Amino acid sequence: MTDRIAVLAHEKFPDRSKTANGVLRYADYEVAAVLDRDRPGERVADHLPDVPDAPIVESFADVPGDVDALIVGIAPIGGGFDESWRPDVRGAIEAGCDVISGLHYFLNDDEEFAELAAEHGVDLRDVRKPHDDLTVAQGRSDEVSADVVLTVGTDCSVGKMTATMEIVEAARDAGIDACAIPTGQTGIMIEGWGNPVDRVVSDFTAGAVEEMILEKGDEHDLLVVEGQGTIVHPAYSAVTCGILHGAMADKLVLCHAAGREAIHGYEDTALPPIEEYVDLYESLAAPVHETEVVAGALNTADIDDDDEAREAVEEFADEVDAPATDLIRFGADEVVEAIR
Amino acid sequence: MTDRIAVLAHEKFPDRSKTANGVLRYADYEVAAVLDRDRPGERVADHLPDVPDAPIVESFADVPGDVDALIVGIAPIGGGFDESWRPDVRGAIEAGCDVISGLHYFLNDDEEFAELAAEHGVDLRDVRKPHDDLTVAQGRSDEVSADVVLTVGTDCSVGKMTATMEIVEAARDAGIDACAIPTGQTGIMIEGWGNPVDRVVSDFTAGAVEEMILEKGDEHDLLVVEGQGTIVHPAYSAVTCGILHGAMADKLVLCHAAGREAIHGYEDTALPPIEEYVDLYESLAAPVHETEVVAGALNTADIDDDDEAREAVEEFADEVDAPATDLIRFGADEVVEAIR
Known part of the structure; x- marks a missing residue:
């Protein structure tokens, strides 16, 4: 019930x-x-x-x-x-x-x-209290049978949690046995389980993600890992980096909020170009596990006009050099197709 | 006394x-x-x-x-x-x-x-118990008057702590008012203060470094921050990344152990080429604070012959595209010159 x-x-x-x-x-x-x-x-x-x-x-x-x-x-x-x-x-x-x-x-x-x-x-x-048995990652997330997709971002609050949930729902609608791997309090509340990765001991950041992937990775065909922060965040990049290496994702979905120009709350830190994010995430992940940004998820909530939003999505797709969409506004078909 | x-x-x-x-x-x-x-x-x-x-x-x-x-x-x-x-x-x-x-x-x-x-x-x-008042970084480490140098590595246990202490000693010998910023248990024991960055809440990783830099950065002319792990470590990269962005270092010294070919304890993870480390550290740091690898510190303890060690250092200098030395074996002059 x-x-x-x-x-x-x-x-x-x-x-x-x-x-x-x-x-x-x-x-x-x-x-x-x-x-x-x-x-x-x-x-x-x-x-x-x-x-x-x-x-x-x-x-x-x-x-x-x-x-x-x-x-x-x-x-x-x-x-x-x-x-x-x-x-x-x-x-x-x-x-x-x-x-x-x-x-x-x-x-x-x-x-x-x-x-x-x-x-x-x-x-x-x-839900933000980590359990007591967390430990360091063993570099084993690539051993699970499921494909692993990770949502990564250009900043905090650009829609990574939303993208994660939308992709899981759309994948299920397309007949794929998909499971979300929640890493933050909202994701954990939605799913009813998960490790609050931003609250674990820093040495255990990757390990907290790996633990979840090893637990679910042979029960499903697709795991969608909820990313946190951004790899260039002045305060939270440690969490982002630990998730990137702990997840050993096969594919990345880059999430961005249309019009965002500086790190939220750190207005001196300008967002680098989207192409640079793609390079950074891929080149940083590669020595541990080769991966690729296969799709973009653009949050266009701040754009009223649908045509304008569509244009922003197209521009973002060019920058990511991959299919892109606003998952809420235009649906998840392109993204699900890209991660299959 | x-x-x-x-x-x-x-x-x-x-x-x-x-x-x-x-x-x-x-x-x-x-x-x-x-x-x-x-x-x-x-x-x-x-x-x-x-x-x-x-x-x-x-x-x-x-x-x-x-x-x-x-x-x-x-x-x-x-x-x-x-x-x-x-x-x-x-x-x-x-x-x-x-x-x-x-x-x-x-x-x-x-x-x-x-x-x-x-x-x-x-x-x-x-000394590994973090104090209770740690919090998130504000992105302010670049406001201190001291130059900030960070030792970064190709792996764990390649000599970052040693390099940090050697550089501080050599800088002092050269008349520079230098101070070590300790981030691990040995550094903390040596200096008698410091934050154990690998044990803090992951969200506070950069903040734990920033706190120390703001505390010491206007009292000295040079801060040498002790790095941890490596940015491509399957388990510990979160700590490395948090230190990189929290320190907002002006200059980096890349530390490596001669002959190391795979991540210690993670033998499936090969070390990428040295040139790639240089690119990764610089490009990952840049959106928060521009920095440059200005010197290399090679640990040649496993090479018996001095000439062979000298050759290894020269090869490493070529790869880093900067002056290099074994700080213990051949002294720190090149490195101190490079960070002035």
Whole structure:
């Protein structure tokens, strides 16, 4: 039976609630309500027309019917816990709900929540807490029978998680037994498992990816690994590089946001030309495992006009020197064809 | 006053005691004795002629005179604690000595040692335990007034730590106010401070380097950052990449071990040509901060004949397309000249 969930997204739905939106769009849950105290009475469909509709309510107390879990679907900068959410989390636990969070602040380390959860017999699932048995990579991801595709990016927040999920869905629609390998909190919440690669000990970055690939790689025909960051990121490139070498991907899909010119939050760092990204990802991966950028995924959400978006996609395809699309706007056919 | 120390290196001195040897060679300590139960009665000078001499003894009880600290100078694969060392560590604590360890196993988490240390008022210093305030890089390492040089490598264990220390010493001899930025346990033990970059949360890898550079960069004219791993390592490249972007180095020194053909412990992964390393490090660093490989440091310890070693150095210089030397065998003049 599908779990019924509520999604906390106070004051941030829908434009700054990446995790909530990902869960609404891709996870296999029945969504009872979204919590946003700025929009009570509105509906999800008013904002995101292409995901299953649900009411927006002011607090957990207003969620209609019983739910199995409350998902924290937003994160303040720094990943802390916003104290204004405490009554909702408390209410959920007292109603016998599990609480699922991808915050850096672990709910299990919060004394009140931990005690309350024990009392009510519910689980607090901190998906960003790595498990204790991670270790260094052995360089064995190429031994699995599945083809491995990795989404890589020109920056953070260009759509790698979305591309990963869209490619898996489209591949399944095309009859391919595909599986997502989630590496970040949203992907982990959607799939219900995975290693939060940005939170592991740095020496274990590649190992955390390899562990997942070895676990799933002989059960499916295609693994699509969710990439993180970008290889030229002033702060997060370590994670990107560890995933690149840990995944030993056969094929790469380069993700980019149309119009992005500098690294988000690091405006002094200009994005290099797309051709240079292709060269960098391929030449950096090659000594460990030969790979190729076989497709481009362009996020054109900021372009209103469809013709203009189509032009941007064509230009991007030229730069990548491979088929490209906006997976949400124009579908995933080109990409699925390219990774077959 | 210089601290007097003893160095634990049971059964591994001198060929498998990298940390002990680094401390003997570069740290500002007076070494009272090396502990190696396989070599009691021998002397350090019998094995390492170019470091200050000291007796080798069987156990802590045999160390002559009082010492301030016991340093654990070896590490089993995996970084665990070898129970056969327990009497020595216990003896040191009971004698009022601090114990300094770079093991993954934290002495402070060992109940017996923690209690004993509290009782005797000594410090257990686990240098591989990152401090709690690390965070993401801001891309600001280029704001310091010092020139920043980073040692990068073709593999693990090719001599990056040694090159770092040799360059700092030679630069000081040449009248340059130089400072090492230690990123690994041996460097941290030698310098007495530093962040163990391979143990930090992966998202904070670059940030852990940046923090050190911002701390020291306006106090000195030259910072030499100790690199880790290699950018094409199947397991550890994340750490290498984070250091590369976090350091925002002005100049790189490429370190290599003569004759190394495959990644140590990953024999399926052949080392790419030296020219390719130069391209990779420079092109990967450039979008964050332009840099250049300005010198090569070749470790020729495995070549007996001096002429042959000289030839290997010349060949390496051609491949790097920059001046090269074996810093231990032939001195550091070329490298110091190249980084001025």
